Amino acid sequence: MKISELQAFVTVVETGNITLAAERLNRVQSSISHRIRSLEDNLDTLLLDRKTGGCIPTKQGLILYEYALKILRLAEDCKKNIANTKENYLSINVGIIECLPPYIITSLINLGQEFGLNINVTIGNTISLLSAYDKNEFDAVIIGAGFSNEKHTSKILLSTELVIVTDKSYPTITNISHLNGKTFLVSSKQCATSKRNFEMLFNAGNIKPERVIECGSYPVLFSNIALGKGVALVLRCSISNEIKRKIKVHKLDTPFNDFKIELVHHTNYSYFDINKLINMIISVFQDPRLSYMG
Known part of the structure; x- marks a missing residue:
C-alpha cells in the first residue's frame, strides 16, 4: 500500500465521491480510481460500495479507513520530525x-x-x-x-463567564426574556456560543430573535454593538478595558452563563x-x- 493510495481512499470516503476527491487532491478522476483499484487488488477485497450518487465504504473499507488515518498521521509526523532536525x-x-x-x-x-x-x-x-x-x-x-x-x-x-453586551444607552437587562425580538450579533454562526449557548439562551428565555447577523470577527462585532446595531453573547474575558468603555455589560444569572x-x-x-x-x-x-x- 502506498501513501498516495491511502490518501486517495481517505479523501473518497470523506467526500463520498471520486470526482470530488479528485478535485480536492488536484488529480484527474482516473488517477483516483486507479489508486482505489490498486488498494482493492492488494487487499483482495471490495473497499467501496459504488452507487450512482457516490461511494460509501464497505465493512472492510471502514476498517482500512481507520488504519489509513493512523498511517497518514504517522507519515506526517515522520516528515515533521525530519524537517525539525534541520531547524x-x-x-x-x-x-x-x-x-x-x-x-x-x-x-x-x-x-x-x-x-x-x-x-x-x-x-x-x-x-x-x-x-x-x-x-x-x-x-x-x-x-x-x-x-x-x-x-x-x-x-x-478554563471555565469563564458569558455575558450579554449592548450599547451604552441600553436599559439594564433584569430578565433574559427582555431579549425577545432583538437582533443578535455573532462573530461566526459556527462558533461555540452560537451553536450551543444561543440555543440554550433562546430556549430558557423563550426568545425568538428578530435575526442573527454574522460579523466575521470580534472587533467588527464589538464595533457594531457600540453603534447599537444589536446585542451579543460573549466571554467576559474577551472584553478589553478599551472596549468596555464603549459598551454595556449585562450579567446573566442563569445556568448557561458558564462557558x-x-x-x-x-x-x-x-x-x-x-x-x-x-x-x-x-x-x-x-x-x-x-x-x-x-
Missing part, C-alpha cells in the same frame, strides 16, 4: 478560537520560544478548528467544550514531548486576567 525550533500548529483575548496568543507564542517550540497559531471557530484537527492540520486546538467526542483526547483549560474552553490534542508524537506542550498551554490559561469580573 533550531520545533514547529507546532495550534488552532485557537477567536473569542479569547489577544494576550493569550502572545503568551503562548512567547512561552513556546522559551521551550524551543515555534508555535504557529491559526484563529477560527470551534467547528472549523475541530474539523481541521481531525484532518491532521493541527497538533492541538483550543476550542469551546462540548464539541469533541470519545475519539479525542481533551482537557478543560468552558478545552484543549484537544494528539498523544502519539515521536518528535517532541506532548506533555511539555500541554503543561505550557495550561500555564498560559492560569493568567489571572482571565478571571477578571469587572
Whole structure:
C-alpha cells in the first residue's frame, strides 16, 4: 500500500465521491480510481460500495479507513520530525478560537520560544478548528467544550463567564426574556456560543430573535454593538478595558452563563514531548486576567 493510495481512499470516503476527491487532491478522476483499484487488488477485497450518487465504504473499507488515518498521521509526523532536525525550533500548529483575548496568543507564542517550540497559531471557530484537527492540520486546538467526542483526547483549560453586551444607552437587562425580538450579533454562526449557548439562551428565555447577523470577527462585532446595531453573547474575558468603555455589560444569572474552553490534542508524537506542550498551554490559561469580573 502506498501513501498516495491511502490518501486517495481517505479523501473518497470523506467526500463520498471520486470526482470530488479528485478535485480536492488536484488529480484527474482516473488517477483516483486507479489508486482505489490498486488498494482493492492488494487487499483482495471490495473497499467501496459504488452507487450512482457516490461511494460509501464497505465493512472492510471502514476498517482500512481507520488504519489509513493512523498511517497518514504517522507519515506526517515522520516528515515533521525530519524537517525539525534541520531547524533550531520545533514547529507546532495550534488552532485557537477567536473569542479569547489577544494576550493569550502572545503568551503562548512567547512561552513556546522559551521551550524551543515555534508555535504557529491559526484563529477560527470551534467547528472549523475541530474539523481541521481531525484532518491532521493541527497538533492541538483550543476550542469551546462540548464539541469533541470519545475519539479525542481533551482537557478543560478554563471555565469563564458569558455575558450579554449592548450599547451604552441600553436599559439594564433584569430578565433574559427582555431579549425577545432583538437582533443578535455573532462573530461566526459556527462558533461555540452560537451553536450551543444561543440555543440554550433562546430556549430558557423563550426568545425568538428578530435575526442573527454574522460579523466575521470580534472587533467588527464589538464595533457594531457600540453603534447599537444589536446585542451579543460573549466571554467576559474577551472584553478589553478599551472596549468596555464603549459598551454595556449585562450579567446573566442563569445556568448557561458558564462557558468552558478545552484543549484537544494528539498523544502519539515521536518528535517532541506532548506533555511539555500541554503543561505550557495550561500555564498560559492560569493568567489571572482571565478571571477578571469587572
